[in-house]
Amino acid sequence: MKKITLNYLNSFKGLSKEVWWLALITLINRAGTMVIPFLSIYLGDYLKFSKEQIGTVMICFGFGSVAGSWIGGKLTDKIGYYKVMVGSLVATGFFFWGLQFLNSFYSFSLGIFLVMMVADTFRPAVFTALNVYSKEENKTRSLTLIRLAINLGFSAGPAVGGFIIVTAGFSGLFWVDAITCIIAGLLLLKVLHPKKAKEIDTHKTENPSSVFSDFPYLVFFLSMVLFSFIFVQLMSTMPSFYKEYHHLSEDTIGIILGVNGLLIFIFEMPLVKYIEKRNIKNIDSTIIGAILTTLSFIAILFSSYRFESIFTGMLFLTFGEMIAFPFSNRFAMKRAKRGNFGEYMGLYSIAFSIAHIAGHKSGFESIAHYGYVFTWKLMAIIGAFTVVVLWLLKIILKREKNQEAV
Incomplete structure (x- = not known):
């Protein structure tokens, strides 16, 4: 058992402190997006949307994700991964907070599209940051650590979210989502500022295609x-x-x-x-x-x-x-x-x-x-x-x- 434990712990060795910070920020961010697992319940039970309307909202959710991923990639190449990550986290917090005030079908559809568009600009930026903060031999394990953080966040989020709904209602859920996103952004500002973080891979492509x-x-x-x-x-x-x-x-x-x-x-x-x-x-x-x-x-x-x-x-x-x-x-x-x-x-x-x-x-x-x-x-x-x-x-x-x- 001791050997198995040591082998497990050794599989995490060699990763930079920046990658560990990025994993913690991702964990906070993903655990904070508690609204998402309960979205269909909120739309049906609270806003009284029909199943067809809920389906349309989820399609808007998906299209927002597509738009955000593409815009995030473009912005990352133009202004850098750090600014995109900070901007995405902080702005998503405010967007999540505002989402609770949208009660009509059309306003909420537009709102969820904008929330996901802003939120998912984070994804290409975090991949780029991982590439910069990781040595060549550690890049796959760095990616795996982020996946573990995402999985833990998605596991913890719904459990905590259900408790918040029971005690504070859906409004409390939107507030917590907003606060955790902003906290994740502020933490990133504190620990991964370009002046503090060490870039390991500074590869730049000349005349990129x-x-x-x-x-x-x-x-x-x-x-x-x-x-x-x-x-x-x-x-x-x-x-x-x-x-x-x-x-x-x-x-x-x-x-x-x-x-x-x-x-x-x-x-x-x-x-x-x-x-x-x-x-x-x-x-x-x-x-x-x-x-x-x-x-x-x-x-x-x-x-x-x-x-x-x-x-x-x-x-x-x-x-x-x-x-x-x-x-x-x-x-x-x-x-x-x-x-x-x-x-x-x-x-x-x-x-x-x-x-x-x-x-x-x-x-x-x-x-x-x-x-x-x-x-x-x-x-x-x-x-x-x-x-x-x-x-x-x-x-x-x-x-x-x-x-x-x-």
């Missing part, structure tokens, strides 16, 4: 949209499947979903370090993650075995996520050095925003018309196609490397 001229990266972007499309089912259609198809109680569903977060917390960093030691290429690791995620949908098709298939599916999905996300992110960061870094990372973030726009609604529409079994088969097919696209990308990259060597 547009991301849209990088064909291999556009193929990679397509693969990430497809992968994210099936992954987001974990947050929407999967809990519904457990409830309606298997008739599981909410607390049991919570335990199953909790296994995902617990496994990530325990295994992701050591797993990433293990893969790095084996010198497995980023694109190969991403392919492995996509295969495991695809297998998760195949596993739950054997639903007659109930818990065995459910937990097997969750294990495949979780380990697929733990491998695919850090190494796909690392691939994007390495590729980004060919052009404007923020623009590249902005497009990477947009892949997941697009999945949120299309994935949830498409999944529920498929279930409503054709049922769960058909939907999981469809997701498995999309997953298989994702693997094919990634494999083609591997071939394209090999040819590119050979041409550059000539």
Whole structure:
């Protein structure tokens, strides 16, 4: 047990103090966005929006995320990651506070679009900051640490948010969200000011090219949209499947979903370090993650075995996520050095925003018309196609490397 503990702790060694500060700021920020998990409840029970109106609001949420990711990438390249991060955090706090005063369908739709647009300018900027604050050999683990902070934040946020709603109502939730965002921004000002933070990687690209001229990266972007499309089912259609198809109680569903977060917390960093030691290429690791995620949908098709298939599916999905996300992110960061870094990372973030726009609604529409079994088969097919696209990308990259060597 002592050896296992030491190996786990050693997997965190070597990361810069700036990365640890960035992880803490991300944790505060993500834990603070408590409104998001309760948004559909707030819109339906409090504002009395119809299901169609709630669906439209969530689409505006997604489009705001797309716009923010793109604008954030552009701004990061023009004014720098530090100003974008501070501005995003502080402004998001004020926007969250103002959101509670919007009660009509149109005003709230516009409000949530603006909130997400401002909030998600943070994403390309934080990727750029990670690249600057990390040594080359530590970049993937630095990304993994931020993912752990995000997962912990999303785990703690809803629990605390539910308590706040019960004691102070939804208004209290908006206030806490606003305050935590501003606190995260002020903390960033205090500990990561350019005069205090140490930049480890100061790589700058001369005459950077547009991301849209990088064909291999556009193929990679397509693969990430497809992968994210099936992954987001974990947050929407999967809990519904457990409830309606298997008739599981909410607390049991919570335990199953909790296994995902617990496994990530325990295994992701050591797993990433293990893969790095084996010198497995980023694109190969991403392919492995996509295969495991695809297998998760195949596993739950054997639903007659109930818990065995459910937990097997969750294990495949979780380990697929733990491998695919850090190494796909690392691939994007390495590729980004060919052009404007923020623009590249902005497009990477947009892949997941697009999945949120299309994935949830498409999944529920498929279930409503054709049922769960058909939907999981469809997701498995999309997953298989994702693997094919990634494999083609591997071939394209090999040819590119050979041409550059000539």
